[in-house]
Amino acid sequence: MTVTAATTFGAANGAGCPSSVPAASRVRVNEVTSNGADTVELHNGGASAVSIGSWKYVDNDTSHSPASISSSSPSATSIPAGGYVTFNSTIGLGDNDSLFLLDNNGNTIDSVTWATDGAKPSAERCADATGWFQTSTTATLGSANSCSGSGGNPGGDPGGGTGHLLGGGGSLTKNCAPEAPSGTGSRPSGTLAWPGGLDVTIADNVCAFTTSTGPEGRDLSGLAFDPANPSVLWASKNKNWLYKLVKSNGKWIPDPSWSATGKQIRFAGGSGEPDSEGLTVGANGHIYVSSERDNTKNTVPKDTIMEFDPASTGSTLTPIHQWDMTSQFPQLNTGDKDDANLGFEGVGYVPDSWLTANGWIDPLTHAAYNPANYPLHGSGLFFAGLEWDGTLHVYGLNSDGTFTTFGTIATGKASVMDVSFDAGTQRLIATCDNTCGETHTFMKINASGAIVPDVTYTIPSVMPTDNLEGFAIAPSSTCVNGSREAVWTDDGIYGFGSGSSAYGHALYSGTFPC
Structure with a gap:
């Protein structure tokens, strides 16, 4: 990791920052066959040899352990610049399968997924190393691809020399029905390119989040890393489900020790089905979920924040506390289900320490924020993002079930779909999907003590322009080689459309600078 003397948001990085792309990032799964001998071909599109002696591979069967490339036959320990390496899989590859290439740290370098008829005669990239997979x-194997088949990804250019969407074409989606994204709006002026890595990995199994209240698999929305355990990623599904996700063979899957199928959540008293759009992790380790309405009464807004104890047993969770702010938004209570669906789309916990250290002016006292003035609120405030107009609404959530309203903050965006606080950049992040051109606005406290937009980034260019409603950056403690993970959710699991590599998938994984 390169440490600079000062942050340089919105400008060129300081001297000493690495500018070259690591050679390993140019290695691709280039061809796979599951016809008789299960063979994998890797291609190095870089200008230098890459050591793969400690790399492994695995398929999509979570009961399989990753196998070493060097122990496969024929054994391979390095790939020359511009060269190819082939090896036979020892774990078996079949229909509806995947191949994940993992580095020595267990990170996914590349992957491919194929559908019902297997990779027969083979699935190959066209063109070598940079193109989409096709049959x-x-x-x-061992030479340039013929590209004589068909069935490539219809979603457009995969990135070429500017990055790749790592995953195969033709994912099986017979068990879910992806939903095409709504119309795309304009980005805020001055939006910058994504500052992290150019490659993005499809990071979940296809149709992974089907439930009894959402059998189509859509609507995974809010995301948050657990600050006490960064190997855990919490996710909420609009149709009243909560997931604890952990990494398995490079993918995020429901933690089977918590619930392999997620846990259903209810409003206080055990009734209703929260339209659970956003979530955050509080200082007490509890999960706070925002809801726009009750899905059983979807024409009526119910803008609430609920507190759940993840240690609670059972398959259904009810809140320890629930705070209802519905009356503050009469513009949403028109009897129209679309208006009712424009409420609390995201929520983020912000520690008092950040607010006080940066001189935030309390809108209620017009003086420096003093947490002691609000003895029941805990150690931080909650920022709820309103989809209606892109504003943030600040609350102190009190232990007696009451709440304090601190006012409204403009984000400069037409809508907000997720809210998070990143300790690494010391910024509050307001996320918007294709409604705002897929953008993340990092917000700071200015010299006057107000929270204002600082810099806005778009997503990596290789990602589809979909309803990407959830966003989370891993804590800085996870940094490796100057980067940490960033994860997005696609609320509609549409990808680039039917037959594309991302069709039926909800999670994308990239990197963000440390």
Whole structure:
């Protein structure tokens, strides 16, 4: 990791920052066959040899352990610049399967997924190393791909030399029905390119989040890393489900020790089905979920924040506390289900320490914020994002069930779909999906003590322009080689459309600078 003397948001990085792309990032799964001998071809599109002696691979069967490339036959320990390496899989590859290439840290370098008829004669990238996968008519293992088949990804350019969406074409989606995204709006002026890595990985199994209240698999929305355990990612599904996700073979899957199928959540008293759009993790380790309405009465807004104890047993969770702010938003209570669906889309916990250290002016006292003035609120405030107009609404959530309203903050965006606080950049982040051109606005406290937009980034260019409603950056403690993970959720699991590599998937994984 390169440490600079000062942050340089919105400008060129300081001297000493690495500018070259690591050679390993140019290695791709280039061809796979599951016809008889299960063979994998890797291609190094870089200008230098890459050591793969400690790399492994695995398929999509979570009961399989990753196998070492060097222990496969024929054994491979390095790939020359511009060269190819082939090896036979020892774990078996079949229909509806995937191949994940993992580095020595267990990170996914590349992957491919194929559908019902297997990779026969083979699945190959066209063109080598940079193109989408398609079914070939002739396997060309160990040499340039013939590209004589069909069935490539219809979603457009995969990134070429500017990054790749790592995943195969033709994911099986018979068990879910993805939803096309709504119309795309304009980005805030001055939006900058994504500052992190150029490659993005599809990070979940296809149709992974089907439930009894959402069998189509859509609507995974809010995301938050657990600050006490960064190997855990919490996710909420609009149709009243909560997931604890952990990494398995490079993918985020429901933690089977918590619930392999997620846990259903209810409003206080055990009734209703929260339209659970956003979530955050509080200082007490509890999960706070925001809801726009009750899905059983979807024409009526119910803008609430609920507190759940993740240690609670059972398959259904009810809140320890629930705070109802519905009356503050009469513009949403028109009897129209679309208006009722424009409420609390995201929520983020912000520690008091950040607010006080940066001189935030309390809107209620017009003086420096003093947490002692609010003895029941805990150690931080909650910022709820309103989809209606892109504003943030600040609350102190009191232990007696009451709340303190601190006012409204403009984000400069038409809508907000997720809210988070990143300790690494010391910024509050307001996220908007394609409604605002897929953007993340990092917000700071200015010299006057107000919270204002600082810099806005778009998403990596290789990602589809969909309803990407959830966003989370891993804590700085997870940094490796100057980067940490960033994760997005696609609320509609549409990808680039039917037959594309991301169709039926909800999670994307990239990197953000440390």
